């Protein structure tokens with residue numbers, strides 16, 4: 001078996017940073033995690049990718065094509081379809097089917113790819129055929145979740161990804177280090193889902209939505225709570241224990257390491273004092 005996290009989320013939600021931090025975290029516990037970049041428009045990430053879609057096709061290739069004349073979003077969709085048509089390339093880049101391979105797929109930030117288009121789903125079907133257990137990991141910037149209406153809309157976004165991909169799924173709130181104390185405590189109240197609290201908050205925002213759709217918001221909140229549909233795990237990358245917990249949650253879902261000789265590499269533990277207390 002091979003293992004994959006499909007790391008998704010809106011633009012700038014912290015996908016690439018999450019990937020590079022997980023690689024470092026794994027190194028600290030003498031494990032190997034690789035990252036594959038499948039964002040054809042990626043400009044910056046600080047991990048060494050196992051494979052990089054930009055070597056197959058770059059979004060500029062699609063945009064600069066005289067006949068196609070794509071804009072950035074159409075170009076992205078074209079590139080993802082091109083990747084699927086050239087899946088042999090990806091298969092070769094992923095290498096031999098080695099037991100306990102662990103790969104993060106750093107995805108593009110256009111959310112429509114996950115909420116209603118089929119390309120990512122087709123990609124996951126391919127990965128399943130190649131013996132991968134996959135966990136969908138959906139990242140949302142915690143700063144966009146700290147008031148009632150935003151929390152509701154972030155929850156609905158996560159839900160549409162879950163419905164569209166039908167994969168084992170984890171939602172993560174990123175950039176927890178940027179929240180103020182008061183924002184953090186507000187978020188804690190939402191995370192322990194209490195639709196009533198959320199509703200009161202939505203109403204307190206005096207939004208037209210809150211006034212006109214009180215019962216709808218309440219119903220959505222209740223459905224989400226009753227069916228335990230959407231949960232978010234907060235992640236502060238500065239906190240090693242938090243990172244380890246998140247990774248363990250995902251590994252349990254993937255059934256990674258259950259009966260395995262987990263792949264390790266010789267690695268010298270850094271001196272505790274040398275560790276930087278920063279998120280990257």
Ligand SMILES: Nc1nc2c(ncn2[C@@H]2O[C@H](COP(=O)(O)OP(=O)(O)OP(=O)(O)O)[C@@H](O)[C@H]2O)c(=O)[nH]1
Nearest residue numbers: 010011012013014015016017109175177178237279
């Ligand atoms: N403070 C803080 N900043 C973060 C964290 N994660 C990411 N960032 C910053 O947020 C910005 C976007 O992070 P990326 O990791 O590039 O986000 P992304 O989701 O890969 O972005 P796209 O690929 O453009 O969609 C960068 O400036 C990061 O340094 C975090 O946990 N804490």
Ligand SMILES: [Mg+2]
Nearest residue numbers: 015016042045
């Ligand atoms: Mg990125």
